């Protein structure tokens with residue numbers, strides 16, 4: 001069975017100034033650790049003050065659901081890093097798991113704000129600083145739910161498809177200024193969250209956890225999960241000199257996922 005990366009791609013990013021949202025935990029945290037390990041200076045945001053404090057990275061509490069807090073985060077990052085080369089819009093929530101007819105306006109709003117609108121607010125504020133750096137890069141976290149329908153997760157899927165439209169449009173607008181914009185679409189990322197989902201689905205279906213795990217990986221051509229490092233490594237590559245001509249792309253890192261179940 002194919003296994004994903006367990007460490008960071010060793011590229012030299014010495015002095016690169018990188019702001020990452022929602023990076024006190026999960027994929028964002030692995031990104032922050034990886035960029036720092038490659039020599040970058042990172043400044044992160046998160047809604048969780050305790051995780052932020054133990055992350056070891058400079059940063060601030062900022063809720064991706066608030067336009068003002070996102071703008072303030074970018075302004076603070078630019079000040080603390082004395083400029084900005086990379087913005088990574090990583091913060092995201094799952095949103096409700098319900099049929100469309102049962103989703104409340106409040107649930108829809110919250111999901112669209114955090115998973116999509118926040119990226120507008122940070123990008124809008126970061127563009128002058130990226131331009132001043134002489135060409136920078138924006139990376140937006142979409143999802144496999146940004147290229148497939150996802151039953152019972154309509155607000156999330158709508159937001160993540162929206163991220164693709166935003167990314168492609170912004171890439172066209174900023175390309176002539178040398179600023180690149182790409183989306184990364186993680187698939188089934190191994191970790192406690194997916195294990196909990198598999199356990200719950202196994203119980204609901206009356207099958208064992210191993211059978212349910214097999215069912216999950218069989219949705220990918222490579223019959224594998226991906227790792228948080230696989231996602232972070234795509235971001236490192238995009239921000240390294242090797243990614244200099246890549247923009248406007250939707251980059252799936254998912255073992256060639258064929259369907260979301």
Ligand SMILES: NC(=O)c1ccc[n+]([C@@H]2O[C@H](COP(=O)([O-])OP(=O)(O)OC[C@H]3O[C@@H](n4cnc5c(N)ncnc54)[C@H](O)[C@@H]3O)[C@@H](O)[C@H]2O)c1
Nearest residue numbers: 022024025026027046047048063064090092141143186189
């Ligand atoms: N993990 C996966 O399987 C997967 C798959 C596809 C896409 N993604 C996307 O990748 C990104 C990161 O996912 P993850 O699994 O690491 O997420 P996660 O649930 O582990 O959360 C990552 C961090 O975001 C923070 N956060 C949550 N709500 C926030 C808010 N309103 N404002 C600021 N920070 C907030 C959390 O405190 C946490 O530290 C998300 O955009 C997610 O949609 C993840």
